[in-house]
Amino acid sequence: MTVEDHDIDAARVAERVERRWATLSIAIIVVLAGAAAFAGIHKATMPQARVETVEPQTIHLSGEFTEANLGSAAEPDGSVTVRAVGQQYSFTPQCMVVPVDTPVLFRATSPDVVHGFLIQGTNVNTMLVPGYVSQIPARFSRTGDHLMPCQEFCGVGHEGMWAKVKVVTRDEFLRMSAGNRRVACVD
Amino acid sequence: MLTSRRLILAHFWLAFAVFGFALVLGAWQMFVRSPLHTWISNPEWYYRSLTAHGTVMGYVFPTLVAMGFGYAISEVSLGRPLVGRRWAWAGFWLIAVGAVMAMIPVALGRASVLYTFYPPLIGNPFYYLGIVLVVVGSWIWVALMSINLRVWKRDNPGVAVPLPMFANVAGSYLWAWTAVGAALELLLQILPVAFGLRSTIDAGLSRVFFSWTLHAIVYFWLMPTYIAYYTIVPRAIGGKIYSDTMARISFILFLVVAMPIGMHHTFADPQVGAGFKFIHSAFTALVALPTLLTVFTICASVEIAARMRGGRGPFGWIGALPWSNPIMMAVAFSFVMLGFGGAGGLVNMSYQLDSSIHNTQWITGHFHLIFGGAIVIMYFAIAYDLWPHLTGRAMRDLRLMRVQLWLWFVGMIVTTFPWHWVGILGMPRRMAYYDYADPAIAPQALSVALSAVGGFILLASGLLFILVLLRAQRAPREDAGAYRFAAALHPPVLTPALNSYALWIALMVGLTVTNYGFPIAQLALRQDTSVPAVYVGADP
Numbered sequence: 001m002t003v004e005d006h007d008i009d010a011a012r013v014a015e016r017v018e019r020r021w022a023t024l025s026i027a028i029i030v031v032l033a034g035a036a037a038f039a040g041i042h043k044a045t046m047p048q049a050r051v052e053t054v055e056p057q058t059i060h061l062s063g064e065f066t067e068a069n070l071g072s073a074a075e076p077d078g079s080v081t082v083r084a085v086g087q088q089y090s091f092t093p094q095c096m097v098v099p100v101d102t103p104v105l106f107r108a109t110s111p112d113v114v115h116g117f118l119i120q121g122t123n124v125n126t127m128l129v130p131g132y133v134s135q136i137p138a139r140f141s142r143t144g145d146h147l148m149p150c151q152e153f154c155g156v157g158h159e160g161m162w163a164k165v166k167v168v169t170r171d172e173f174l175r176m177s178a179g180n181r182r183v184a185c186v187d
Numbered sequence: 188m189l190t191s192r193r194l195i196l197a198h199f200w201l202a203f204a205v206f207g208f209a210l211v212l213g214a215w216q217m218f219v220r221s222p223l224h225t226w227i228s229n230p231e232w233y234y235r236s237l238t239a240h241g242t243v244m245g246y247v248f249p250t251l252v253a254m255g256f257g258y259a260i261s262e263v264s265l266g267r268p269l270v271g272r273r274w275a276w277a278g279f280w281l282i283a284v285g286a287v288m289a290m291i292p293v294a295l296g297r298a299s300v301l302y303t304f305y306p307p308l309i310g311n312p313f314y315y316l317g318i319v320l321v322v323v324g325s326w327i328w329v330a331l332m333s334i335n336l337r338v339w340k341r342d343n344p345g346v347a348v349p350l351p352m353f354a355n356v357a358g359s360y361l362w363a364w365t366a367v368g369a370a371l372e373l374l375l376q377i378l379p380v381a382f383g384l385r386s387t388i389d390a391g392l393s394r395v396f397f398s399w400t401l402h403a404i405v406y407f408w409l410m411p412t413y414i415a416y417y418t419i420v421p422r423a424i425g426g427k428i429y430s431d432t433m434a435r436i437s438f439i440l441f442l443v444v445a446m447p448i449g450m451h452h453t454f455a456d457p458q459v460g461a462g463f464k465f466i467h468s469a470f471t472a473l474v475a476l477p478t479l480l481t482v483f484t485i486c487a488s489v490e491i492a493a494r495m496r497g498g499r500g501p502f503g504w505i506g507a508l509p510w511s512n513p514i515m516m517a518v519a520f521s522f523v524m525l526g527f528g529g530a531g532g533l534v535n536m537s538y539q540l541d542s543s544i545h546n547t548q549w550i551t552g553h554f555h556l557i558f559g560g561a562i563v564i565m566y567f568a569i570a571y572d573l574w575p576h577l578t579g580r581a582m583r584d585l586r587l588m589r590v591q592l593w594l595w596f597v598g599m600i601v602t603t604f605p606w607h608w609v610g611i612l613g614m615p616r617r618m619a620y621y622d623y624a625d626p627a628i629a630p631q632a633l634s635v636a637l638s639a640v641g642g643f644i645l646l647a648s649g650l651l652f653i654l655v656l657l658r659a660q661r662a663p664r665e666d667a668g669a670y671r672f673a674a675a676l677h678p679p680v681l682t683p684a685l686n687s688y689a690l691w692i693a694l695m696v697g698l699t700v701t702n703y704g705f706p707i708a709q710l711a712l713r714q715d716t717s718v719p720a721v722y723v724g725a726d727p
Contacts, residue, residue, distance in 0.1 A: 011677055014429065014430065014676070014677075017487075018429075018430055018433055018483070018484075021479075021480070021483045022433075022480060025475075025476055025479035025480060025483075026476065028475075028479070029472045029473060029475060029476060032472045032475075032533070032537075033468070033469040033472045033473075036465070036468055036469070036472075036537060036538040036539060037465070037469075039538070039539050040461075040465065040538055040539070045539045046461050046464075046465070046538060046539070047454040047455060047461060047464050047538065047541070047542065048455075048456075048457055048461070049460060049461035050460065050461075051457065051458055051459065051460050052457065053713065053715060053716050055715055056716065056717075056718045057718065057719070088721070109457075111718070112307070112718065112721060113305070113307050113308055113390070113718075113721050114305060114307075114390050114394070116546050116615065118545075118546065118547070118613060118615060119613075120612070120613030120627065121613060123542045123543040124542075125455060125542045125543065125544075125545045125546070125547075126455045126456075126457070126542075126545075127453075127455045127456045127457065127546075128457075129390050129391045129394065129456060129457055129458055130307065130390055130716070130718040131389060131390065131391055131458075131713075131715070131716025131717065131718060132391055132456075132457035132458045132716060133457060134457040135457070145627070146627075147613070147625070147627045147628070149613075149614075149615040149618075150615065151545070151546035151547065151615035151616060152305075152546055152616075152617075153234070153301050153303075153305055153616075153617045154305075154308075155308060155721065155723070156230055156231045156234060156299065157230075158230075158234075158617065158618060158619070159230055159233075159618040159619040159620050159621070
């Protein structure tokens with residue numbers, strides 16, 4: 001065997017090893033994308049799907065996000081809808097109350113700049129972009145309090161923009177919502 | 188052949204000077220918001236500092252490194268003096284003037300909008316104009332790289348483009364196109380409002396424009412590092428590149444798929460629908476491919492070096508590597524940080540997992556580990572490797588170099604690992620202070636303090652790096668010989684597709700249009716979602 005033959009053999013081996021690695025790499029990527037697709041379609045876990053807009057400059061005057069309509073609302077089907085607004089530098093309501101083990105739908109927006117909506121200890125985490133409605137479904141399995149910071153820089157008061165989410169028993173939530181159209185836990 | 192030494196040194200020195208400045212700000216920020224310090228009396232100072240830190244580290248520092256290194260690559264790998272040196276100096280001065288122009292309003296507190304701009308927050312127009320000048324300066328470099336390659340190709344028909352130059356030009360095209368997203372945001376949306384010509388802005392649209400730039404810019408930062416992996420490391424440790432072809436394929440893949448994936452930054456945004464979010468998520472998985480290929484090729488190249496040095500056995504060769512060589516250390520540290528950072532990145536790009544860490548300190552930890560860690564440590568290696576050839580002076584501080592690299596590696600781990608952890612606990616990013624007395628936040632205090640200590644280790648390492656370069660600038664003269672890049676084990680064969688860019692640029696632009704065209708058009712056509720600008724600092 002000449003040196004050149006040996007070189008060609010070595011080159012072939014090198015190429016084969018390289019091809020195997022490339023195939024493995026592609027397989028990893030296909031599995032990753034496939035897992036995301038499967039979880040999205042089969043379990044319906046995905047980021048917000050629909051784009052919904054709202055006139056940002058008039059949300060306080062009429063429509064869904066007027067002050068009287070903010071807070072938790074018990075729906076006829078037993079679920080709860082929580083409506084909130086984030087503005088420089090606070091959330092309204094400042095303390096949101098939700099029942100445990102109940103489907104909860106958060107709907108929120110911003111009238112001024114971009115804010116963030118993050119409930120610590122959960123995977124409820126979305127952006128509030130003026131002009132658009134953010135919607136995120138959740139279900140809390142334990143009672144207790146969660147901090148809710150604004151997670152996007154919104155100006156010099158950003159560090160002070162924290163709210164709270166209080167998870168209470170269903171009975172307590174029923175008691176609070178009896179006679180109230182909207183519930184919040186602001187003292 | 189290095190004839191434009193002054194030009195290249197000017198780029199590197201300005202890059203490392205602004206890096207040192209931004210590093211001081213970074214360490215200060217880590218400290219003031221940690222429990223080691225009382226609450227900052229004026230939070231505005233924090234955001235001012237943060238804007239300066241991000242703007243310098245994101246737009247000025249890596250751009251100058253890529254440009255300086257790019258000019259060196261052009262001269263060395265093509266073996267001819269740079270064409271258009273005057274233009275290169277013009278580009279350099281545009282960046283210097285732009286950086287100063289941007290930093291003045293920031294220092295005065297007139298542009299505390301952070302480097303990601305965040306409209307409808309609007310700062311002083313000179314902040315944005317300064318950044319535009321920086322980008323225009325870098326586009327001169329893009330044009331020069333293209334022209335130099337063209338001139339060389341004309342004189343060398345039928346010869347494969349040297350790998351360093353091939354990768355370098357791919358990186359320059361990537362930058363030219365990725366900067367377009369932020370440029371559109373600045374020119375169409377922000378500047379008209381900053382100058383008072385218009386008063387409202389659609390924040391949803393600007394977030395989509397910015398995402399176009401925000402992700403691929405990381406690959407632009409990464410390019411010098413990957414070029415160093417392929418073309419400096421094997422030579423510096425006495426080996427060869429395992430596969431020249433695979434290297435070219437990796438760089439082409441970066442060029443094609445780095446752009447149409449940026450919307451994974453907007454998974455949590457309400458202005459983009461689920462379909463495009465999924466497409467971008469899948470494409471982001473694809474961009475892991477060139478990195479996986481690179482990891483293989485570089486490990487194989489390093490193994491070749493070890494075996495040429497007499498290493499034996501399936502793992503025994505690792506011991507035969509020149510571990511006291513700073514370049515060897517840098518690449519090993521870089522790979523470890525790339526591994527952890529990349530694993531974290533898989534969480535970020537995941538359609539489902541992202542929501543558990545979106546916009547928390549995890550994200551800050553992630554990109555500091557990737558950019559500050561894996562990428563910047565190779566910038567140090569590039570400087571160490573080129574310095575004797577640029578200055579014509581000996582570089583004898585090997586011990587100091589080793590200490591510096593160790594400090595950077597340890598500092599980056601100590602900074603970013605606790606950062607990731609508090610992110611999982613839900614700690615939000617970019618806040619001037621946290622109430623550690625709150626029982627819900629108290630458990631994060633220790634991690635944040637640890638991370639601040641890491642910040643000071645990084646500062647020490649960064650200053651040491653500058654000291655090493657300064658000392659080398661005063662060392663006795665010594666001829667370092669001709670600078671050269673690593674050779675491939677098997678010399679490259681001329682494959683037309685792997686020696687030109689037309690097809691790949693067409694794919695890059697085409698994929699960006701398919702992945703971004705519809706969402707941008709849809710958002711641009713809306714009239715009812717704009718809000719009045721919120722001017723930052725003072726009167727508009």
